[in-house]
Amino acid sequence: MTYENLDAKLVNALLGDGxxxxxxxxxxxxVSVTTVSNHLSDLEEEGVIQGYTPRVDYDSLGYDVTAVxxxxxxxxxxPDITDSLKEHRQMISVYEVTGDYDVIAVxxxxxTDGMNNQIKTLLTDPDIKESNTSVVLNAVTENEQxxxxxxxx
Amino acid sequence: MTYENLDAKLVNALLGDGxxxxxxxxxxxxVSVTTVSNHLSDLEEEGVIQGYTPRVDYDSLGYDVTAVxxxxxxxxxxPDITDSLKEHRQMISVYEVTGDYDVIAVxxxxxTDGMNNQIKTLLTDPDIKESNTSVVLNAVTENEQxxxxxxxx
DNA sequence: TGGAGTTGATGACGTACGAAAATCTCGACG
DNA sequence: CGTCGAGATTTTCGTACGTCATCAACTCCA
Numbered sequence: 001m002t003y004e005n006l007d008a009k010l011v012n013a014l015l016g017d018g019x020x021x022x023x024x025x026x027x028x029x030x031v032s033v034t035t036v037s038n039h040l041s042d043l044e045e046e047g048v049i050q051g052y053t054p055r056v057d058y059d060s061l062g063y064d065v066t067a068v069x070x071x072x073x074x075x076x077x078x079p080d081i082t083d084s085l086k087e088h089r090q091m092i093s094v095y096e097v098t099g100d101y102d103v104i105a106v107x108x109x110x111x112t113d114g115m116n117n118q119i120k121t122l123l124t125d126p127d128i129k130e131s132n133t134s135v136v137l138n139a140v141t142e143n144e145q146x147x148x149x150x151x152x153x
Numbered sequence: 154m155t156y157e158n159l160d161a162k163l164v165n166a167l168l169g170d171g172x173x174x175x176x177x178x179x180x181x182x183x184v185s186v187t188t189v190s191n192h193l194s195d196l197e198e199e200g201v202i203q204g205y206t207p208r209v210d211y212d213s214l215g216y217d218v219t220a221v222x223x224x225x226x227x228x229x230x231x232p233d234i235t236d237s238l239k240e241h242r243q244m245i246s247v248y249e250v251t252g253d254y255d256v257i258a259v260x261x262x263x264x265t266d267g268m269n270n271q272i273k274t275l276l277t278d279p280d281i282k283e284s285n286t287s288v289v290l291n292a293v294t295e296n297e298q299x300x301x302x303x304x305x306x
Numbered sequence: 307t308g309g310a311g312t313t314g315a316t317g318a319c320g321t322a323c324g325a326a327a328a329t330c331t332c333g334a335c336g
Numbered sequence: 337c338g339t340c341g342a343g344a345t346t347t348t349c350g351t352a353c354g355t356c357a358t359c360a361a362c363t364c365c366a
Contacts, residue, residue, distance in 0.1 A: 014206070014207045015206055015207065015209070017204070017205065018172070018204065018205030018207050019172060019205045021319060021320085022319075023319065031348075031349090033320080033349090034321085034349060037321070047210055047213055048209065048213050049208065049209060049210075050207075050208040050210050051170070052206070052208065053167070053168055053205070053206065053208060054164065054167045054168065054202045054204070054205050055204045056202060056203070056298055057201055060199065060200055060201050061201060066248070068257050082293040083293075085293070085294075086293050086294050089299045089300075090299055091294060091297065092294070092299075093292070093294055093295050093297065094292075094294040095219070095287075095289045095290075095291070095293065096289070096293065097221060097287035097288060097289050097290060098287055098288045098290060099287035100285065100287075106246075108299075133252070134253075134254070135251045136250050137248075137249045137250060137251060138235075138248070139248055140236075140239050140248065141238075141239050141244060141245070141246055142247075142248075143245060143296040144245055144246065145209055145245075146242045147242075174319095174355090174357085175356075175358095176355080176356065176357085184311090185311050186358095187310075187311070187312085188309085190357075190358075191309090191310090307366100308365105308366100309366095310364085311362105311364075312361105312362080312363070313360100313361090314359105314360095314361095315359090315360095316359090317356105317357090319355075319356060320354095320355080321352105321353090322351105322353090323351090323352090324349105325349085325351100326348080326350095327346105327347080327348070328346080328347065329346070329347080330343105330344080330346080331342105331343085331344075331345090332341105333340105333342100334339105335338105335339090335341105336338090336340095
């Protein structure tokens with residue numbers, strides 16, 4: 001076990017409430033506030049916890065369309081393409097992958113017109129050999145972070 | 154009008170630091186603590202901010218393999234399939250989509266063996282007509298939450 | 307009139323610091 | 337060869353202090 005049990009419990013507790021106070025965490029895990037503070041700093045320094053964010057509901061802000069875009073790219077142009085995708089504000093995830101396509105990206109848009117425009121400008125790149133866009137009809141689960149396993153003794 | 158964009162600014166500030174104190178937010182946005190508190194409560198009640206989470210680096214915890222799984226599903230079995238995917242702890246995102254496939258899911262696994270096992274058990278379902286798995290070679294961007302636009306006058 | 311700010315009171319919060327407890331290290335001894 | 341224990345190291349804890357969140361009552365002003 002690379003990481004102590006307390007650390008896993010701490011991460012799980014924070015996954016439940018990312019703004020929980022050190023005191024409430026300490027009570028929940030039955031250790032002192034100082035211990036929570038120390039372990040939390042360690043987790044942050046080690047990079048296990050890379051920061052904290054609110055979970056924003058983009059739907060309620062008018063970003064009604066989510067799309068999964070798959071691209072076949074000219075081999076040596078891959079870094080350029082992924083970089084350019086990364087620059088696009090509305091790209092949630094950009095993956096280089098094995099399989100039929102080389103890149104899979106997930107983006108959010110205000111409407112299908114906005115989506116089409118963005119995608120069209122993207123596809124002007126001559127290094128993109130083929131593309132395939134799937135529009136999300138229903139996001140059953142999105143960006144879910146799962147809890148860590150605790151092995152009790 | 155002066156505070157038209159306060160909510161957007163507040164969300165953006167929290168996207169920068171999800172554990173920022175009301176006081177630091179108030180100073181950053183040049184409004185009173187009370188105002189920040191009120192607007193934040195409103196955003197939470199409206200569901201724009203649905204909660205707060207740490208950003209966990211699953212790579213550093215040994216979840217080295219991310220995969221994008223695409224499925225063609227027997228029409229009326231779609232809810233069953235998405236539900237079952239949702240139950241899988243390690244599924245980050247599960248989308249019902251238009252296009253060649255009916256479902257696109259993203260999952261994280263400790264290794265390729267673990268991934269293969271999980272996927273194999275998944276595919277025993279007779280309602281899954283076809284599947285296609287892409288292994289992520291490089292996560293350029295993952296679960297990024299973009300900042301909201303501020304329209305200045 | 308309603309959104310924003312101010313003030314003040316109260317209890318909760320984060321962090322620094324030193325003490326206490328637990329754990330590890332490693333040579334000496336039976 | 338096994339184990340014992342003093343000293344070193346790490347981990348945990350309690351306390352104290354300055355800051356913070358929250359609430360209520362009241363003011364300001366467009």
